[in-house]
Amino acid sequence: MAEQRQIRFGILGCATVARKLARAISLAPNATISAVGSSTAEKAAAFAAENDCPATAKLYGSYDAVLDDPDVDAVYIALPTSLHVRWAVLAAQKKKHVLVEKPVALNAAELDLILAACESSGVQYMDATSWMHHPRTAKMKEFLSDPLRLGQLKSVHCNVSFSVGETPDVDALGDNAWHSIGAVLLTTDYELPESVTAFRDPEVNEAGVILSCGASLKWKDGRVATFYCSSLADMAMDIFAYGTAGKLRVHDFVTPFPEQSAPSFYTFESYRLIEHGVNSELPQDALMVMEFCNLAGSGSSPEKKWAVVSRKTQLVVDAIMASIHKGFETIEVVY
Missing domain, CATH: 3.40.50.720 (NAD(P)-binding Rossmann-like Domain)
Known part of the structure; x- marks a missing residue:
């Protein structure tokens, strides 16, 4: 080649x-x-x-x-x-x-x-x-897609917060929630929820910037997800996915604590807690750049996967914002 x-x-x-x-x-x-x-x-x-x-x-x-x-x-x-x-x-x-x-x-x-x-x-x-380009994320996806290990996905909870204070240009819904929603959609293989409902009383500063908020998401088959994001609370990057046969738990999915060595995630299968270590020779930011350059320099038609992922994430962000503006009504998500 x-x-x-x-x-x-x-x-x-x-x-x-x-x-x-x-x-x-x-x-x-x-x-x-x-x-x-x-x-x-x-x-x-x-x-x-x-x-x-x-x-x-x-x-x-x-x-x-x-x-x-x-x-x-x-x-x-x-x-x-x-x-x-x-x-x-x-x-x-x-x-x-x-x-x-x-x-x-x-x-x-x-x-x-x-x-x-x-x-x-x-x-x-x-x-x-x-974080979507770290090999750990691919391994997590393997588990989430395995009906024998996870079973049928039932619920997901995600929490992303970074304490940066009441900085007017740090929008928790736009920034931290991008990670939360992306992680939730990863667990559903990017199937959009049927509807979303924002939690009441998000924290907002004088400039109208959302500093913390949350929402619930529902799918037609009964799956549910919740998330909380904040630019005030102490650092958290947690995701929990619960299925009928097992569950997945990650405490640093946005930025792995060990940058390269062996970031781990945990699954609970057949009543056993299992730790999965995943090595990476480069930080995930460099892996993302490598993948982008591979696609850009391939000489073939652009890969559309990442456009679809971005758009689905944005649609959920928009629906949550609409729910907040409409008095925390339930908002249908339409692709």
Whole structure:
């Protein structure tokens, strides 16, 4: 098999979250940072210096300049969510592959614009939910899909919280809930719930940003799920899935506590608690970048799986927001 070419990244935005991806790109053998764009060239230069970007990386004081650079194959968009649709669509129109930070968009209508632009231009799309690319997640999926080990899935509970204080730009529903909803959908093989109902009295700051909230999800066959997300509570990254024959428990599914060694998850089968260790040579962020680059550089049609996963996650986020705005009514989820 011919060796795939290295994908050259342009980074749009120098927020804190971009630091992790800059490191991941440097660790991925099929990726390199070719350009950094910020609101000023000085900010781009500071980011490049602080994150050991290659000396060859071009530093721009605008995002347009990154998109116009012929030496950029793909962009990683680390801008505020409200700016994602504009810059992701422009990137796709300029034939750049798109890796965009989550939450991907303010709503499904915006996300559809991004996905349509990527499809029209034939570029790869992926959201930056890195835990989905850890080999542990694939092993969890194997267990969840095994009728002899889990049996019939009956209920799921997920809790994701990171105590960052009442920062106006940290929306627990948009950010932490993206992980929670993604984990719940993983357990159902991405079958959408029939309906969702937001829990009453979410915590909201003076700017109207949701700091903590929760919801229940129901499927037609009786399966149920609940989740809680918060930017105030102490760190939690738990998921519990209960079936008729066994159950699954993970305490660090978003960011494994041991970054590479052997993150574990637990199953309870035939009245026995079983620990499953899963090794990884690279951090999950680098594994995500590797997979994205493999798809972007394959020369074949873009993989649509990640677009479907993003859209289903966004639809559930939108339904929960609608439930909150409509007095915590039950809202039907329609694909």
